[in-house]
Amino acid sequence: MLLTLIRRELLDNLMTFRFAAAVFIMLLLVVANTVVLLKDYERRLAAYNTALKTHQDKVQELKAYSGYELNIDRPPNPLSIFNAGLDKRLGNQVRVYHAFVPTLWDAKMHGSDNPFLNIFTSIDIIFIFEVILSLIALLFAYDALAGERERGTLRLVLAQSVRRGHILLAKYISAMLCLLVPLLLSLFLAMILLTNNHSVSLSPDDFLRIGGIVLTSLAYLSVFYFIGMLISEVSRRTSTALMLSMFIWGFLVLVYPNMILAVMSPSRPPRAQVDSAMKQMEQIWEEFDRERKGFLINDPVPGESIWFKIGAVGGSHEHLAKRASALDVHFRTGLNLEEINERSEPQVPHAQNYFRFLEPRVISTAEKTWLLREQGLKNIFVKPASIDRILLKFSPVGIYDSATQAWAGTDLHGIRDFFDAARQHRQRVIDYFYDTKVFGTRQWFAGDKQAVDWNALPQFSFKRSDIGINTERALPDVCLLLLINVILFTVIFLIFVKSEV
């Protein structure tokens, strides 16, 4: 019986104009935008490759170890075509050196594009799904019950020995099958475009991630179908149901996500908190500086200069850099000599002693401030952002968006993975420096005698988190969507069973 019902509903739905229109518009938008998005991805990839090459060449030019400062680059995520998330917006190159713990907030952008073009909003495939799938689902659902009731066919069907639950189930299954057609067809075309593009390389894991995205889309689609069904059940007349579902669609998709963040107070970091964290970090560095100066005064060379009376060509710097906007205080000091005068040779060991003393302290102080900074950044940037995200999740659109971001790896976690890798790389470089006892050597600050073999240093590599972690991050949101589905179905079922026909 259930099968008969499903078949009837399926035929009913497939032959309609709305089905044809839905398929057409989905294909049109998804294909057109995939082409545009692929082009954009290619551009970002090209910028990444150029940056990578420039930065590697720059390291090779360095003569002394102390100048080591590798700019590492974050490759664009190919799945950002599905959900761009934060992938395009957050910085994609960051400096790594021993005296500084890099974070997402220190990153810069590859500066090869026209930044003014960012005044145009950009869209991705998931955005199309968010808008169109929900609209189509509601348009399929609004007359599911109200229409049959008006025409009187519901009465006829129920006159047979059909369970009411079966009717609902049949309607649901057949509509979902129909809605799957535009979803899968458009995704299929997008995938063809994606796999035929030589600059996009998708790993097997990526296909699983896309599978996850499809599943989430299905759950999202079904939430909106249930919402439409509920409206259809409650409002009894098709015209009312249509009107109501369009208003609810407009509210959930268009109005709520934009309005709620404007209503809730803007998440500005509390001034006092920033100031106190900055002050604490400054104190730590000042203490370090006192220790440093103490060493310089007590050593055999008079004065506080870090040149130790070495006659040489080169440069030195020592300054405290402060940026309250990124909660960043760090001290930079260094000596970089290109040529040393023969006469000054006896002075060189003094400098060696100084750096042997100094650099381990720089590293430990940097790590001490990092503990403070990490906490501060979390309070000032991450917490308000996650509260905003939770507020957005009161609309299914927000849940869907954050779930697909998690699958694609373009959410905050995904981006921070890269910076975790950057920090790990820094740790490896420091370990290498300690192992080769490079701080006390002449090569640390002078590049005149022996060239540094930069290839011996650990190389940076970054791999996106594996599918298991993506699943772990996406699962709560997917479960939430499924839960909403179950609740809506139960409600509809209860109302439908009790209602008079």
Added chain:
Amino acid sequence: MIWHITKREIYDNLNSLRFALTTVLLLALMVTNAVRHLREHPKQVQRYRDAVAESLNQLTTHAEESLYKLAQYGPGNFYKKPSPLHFCANGSEPILPDTIKVDDPIVFGTVGSSDSYEETVVLHGIWTLSYPDANLQNKDVGPDVSQVDWGFIIGYVLSLLALLFTFDALSGEREHGTLRLMLANSIPRHTVLIGKFLGALFSISIPFTLAVLVNLLLISTSSEVHLTTEAWGRLGIIFCLALLYTSLFLALGLLVSARVQRSAVSLMILLLTWVTFVAFMPSTLASIASSFSPAVSFDKYWKQRNPVQEDLWDKYGNRLWSEASDEETLRAKSGFYIDKVDNSERRSEARLRYRSSQVHRARAITSISPATLLQHLIEAFAGTGFERHLQFVENTQRYARQLREFVVDTDRGDPESLHIINVREGMSQKPISPAAVPKFEDTFDLSQDFNTRAMELLLLGLFVVVLLSGAYLAFVRVEV
């Protein structure tokens, strides 16, 4: 007769569910908009005032010291004045920079001996305008949402509501059979159509006007925000624009509703059209248009810049490093400073121009979508957005010229001066009264590029006329 039909339509709508929901929705959005504006705007104005005061302070200090100091250090940074109508169109304000930096003189050369640490500056630059790039929001890890400004409320929400008001205007009556009844009377079809159009326009205007009034009431009662007469005039224009834009969607709704037999199908077509034109077309087209011309990379920019700089060094030669203060040396230095500034300003302006022509091209192409057209128009009348930014740049350039001329003129008035501008030994060392120095004021002038605005306005009007006549033709020929 038209009036009768209109009245009937309005009565019909006033009792409907959609009218109630529309009112609630628009009110909620407009109140949100007002509250946000009242919270944000005073802070913004305060920031602007503080920044301007600081610049003015710098200017005064330099002027009081000497004319030379003023010529060397310039007026301090320029700040874009926040528009009081910021709530109408946000105009991608967070992305566009609100400052034009006045770079401090750079020290090019010092002369000193290795024994003493005392160094004498013999060569330095003078103040230079530099145009900052768009702010990339790369520190903000929060979710990406658009601002709830009038542009959003009218462009997206009101247009959708307009479709919901008209999708069943004709097809609904045809389904009920009342259209047949009405046309059985001696009413010409165009009268029915116009009556329906006006009815829908009035009934959607009521909640919209109400919401706008509440919004403006909230904003104008606040003591911190002052709207001038001119601002009210511009608000009036924006309101009329909103009605014109709404008419466009009403006409579209009538057109589809006249052609299609069933109202559900009509709504389906309308919504998909809306989604394509309003939600997707602007961003897709912008992406396509911006990829037409390649961006000039930063490296290339530097590569182009360096040879010209070297030419300058060659042109003036070793004279620049001399510590002597004979007239020829001073003239060489002065010429070098002026050429240098001229050069670097020209180059960074050319870069800005190239970039803005890219943006303009993308904006022109996206104008196919009426939503973008409306957004541009509201931005223009509210005094925000990209065009406004370019105007700000132009204002600063004009002021920079004015200030430089002022320095030359004042110097001419000092008999002790050698009239060699920008060099300490060649210029007037006398302090000048800060009141005499021209001050920078950022103004917003609508008439400047009214031509493009008029084009856009005409285009929007044309859309309405075409759609309305299309609706008329469709309705006249359709069988009831």
